[in-house]
Amino acid sequence: MLKSTAEQYRGLTYPFGRGANPAPGEPHKIADGVYWTRFAMPMSLDHINLWLLEDEDGWTVVDTCLNLPSARDTWEQLFGGFMQGKPVRRVICTHMHPDHVGLAGWLTERFDCELWMPREEFMMCRAMRADTGREAPDVAIRFYRAAGYDDAQLDEYRKKFGNFGRAIAPLPDSFRRLVDRETITIGDRYWQVIIGSGHSPEHATLYCPALKLLISGDQVLPRITPNVSVFPTEPHGDPLNEWLRSSARLREILPDDLLVLPAHEAPFYGLHVRLNQVIEGHKADLASLFDYLREPRRVVDCFPALFNRELEGDSLGLATGETLAHLNCLLGRRGITRRADAEGVNWYEQIPESSV
Ligand SMILES: [Zn+2]
Ligand SMILES: [Zn+2]
Numbered sequence: 001m002l003k004s005t006a007e008q009y010r011g012l013t014y015p016f017g018r019g020a021n022p023a024p025g026e027p028h029k030i031a032d033g034v035y036w037t038r039f040a041m042p043m044s045l046d047h048i049n050l051w052l053l054e055d056e057d058g059w060t061v062v063d064t065c066l067n068l069p070s071a072r073d074t075w076e077q078l079f080g081g082f083m084q085g086k087p088v089r090r091v092i093c094t095h096m097h098p099d100h101v102g103l104a105g106w107l108t109e110r111f112d113c114e115l116w117m118p119r120e121e122f123m124m125c126r127a128m129r130a131d132t133g134r135e136a137p138d139v140a141i142r143f144y145r146a147a148g149y150d151d152a153q154l155d156e157y158r159k160k161f162g163n164f165g166r167a168i169a170p171l172p173d174s175f176r177r178l179v180d181r182e183t184i185t186i187g188d189r190y191w192q193v194i195i196g197s198g199h200s201p202e203h204a205t206l207y208c209p210a211l212k213l214l215i216s217g218d219q220v221l222p223r224i225t226p227n228v229s230v231f232p233t234e235p236h237g238d239p240l241n242e243w244l245r246s247s248a249r250l251r252e253i254l255p256d257d258l259l260v261l262p263a264h265e266a267p268f269y270g271l272h273v274r275l276n277q278v279i280e281g282h283k284a285d286l287a288s289l290f291d292y293l294r295e296p297r298r299v300v301d302c303f304p305a306l307f308n309r310e311l312e313g314d315s316l317g318l319a320t321g322e323t324l325a326h327l328n329c330l331l332g333r334r335g336i337t338r339r340a341d342a343e344g345v346n347w348y349e350q351i352p353e354s355s356v
Contacts, residue, residue: 094217198243229321
């Protein structure tokens with residue numbers, strides 16, 4: 001059982017406390033037919049929240065955790081215990097990231113049920129999973145060289161290439177598409193699908209007006225800012241613009257008094273406050289980066305404008321993607337220019353007299 005002492009922090013209210021943490025195999029009841037379970041993950045983001053929804057004679061599950069033996073064990077414990085031997089009728093994945101989709105194929109195969117997911121998430125996940133085991137392509141090497149990586153950093157990148165699919169069980173060969181603003185029925189409740197973008201191409205959130213709940217996936221998180229990155233597959237993409245637009249759209253569509261059920265950390269009230277914080281945070285980052293570009297700089301030179309910590313190991317790739325997202329957004333607003341030098345390295349610089 002979780003304590004029921006609400007905790008306030010930075011404008012948000014956490015009805016179960018900020019550190020609330022249901023024990024594995026012992027889901028916590030959020031509302032009639034809606035249960036919160038948490039799976040452990042062996043990485044710095046050390047858990048994911050999954051949602052179990054009572055459905056006709058069985059369960060709908062939202063998100064699945066990584067394809068790891070430990071996560072399959074936790075599922076087994078739930079099947080035999082809390083879920084009372086009733087079958088999973090449907091697997092919903094909010095988006096394509098391995099912590100969300102990792103066991104979708106395993107679950108749908110085991111229970112012979114459908115995977116429900118937005119189309120771009122399904123397709124992109126299958127495409128990226130197909131890269132697993134391949135060598136890093138030349139365009140990707142050129143992309144990171146253009147960002148200012150040295151040879152050692154490029155070698156590191158080569159070594160890690162294709163890791164994406166390692167914790168994802170093979171996806172099913174067909175799926176049921178989730179479409180923006182459609183209403184789906186789970187048990188005796190209506191849930192509306194609302195799609196966001198920027199963190200992933202077509203991220204689904206699920207809104208239940210009757211229960212005043214929003215299953216937000218990674219689209220709205222209470223503390224960490226979801227990664228918004230440019231990758232070598234789409235070097236000219238502007239995911240930050242999409243992120244800002246979807247955050248504003250969620251604020252417009254959704255009421256403020258929902259209990260937000262995020263994929264990471266604890267459920268909270270304060271949806272609009274949180275969306276505003278995220279939007280304002282990125283606006284401030286854009287302004288400081290714009291300011292920093294009064295002299296020409298490479299991507300790797302821009303980190304101090306956006307991150308106030310030393311970057312090492314895995315964080316280099318994330319920082320590069322995030323920085324590029326901000327640079328591409330400034331380019332789209334015609335606030336800065338980009339030019340390549342003789343070595344193919346890109347230099348970014350503020351356009352005099354412009355503003356963003
Ligand atoms: Zn994600
Ligand atoms: Zn996640």
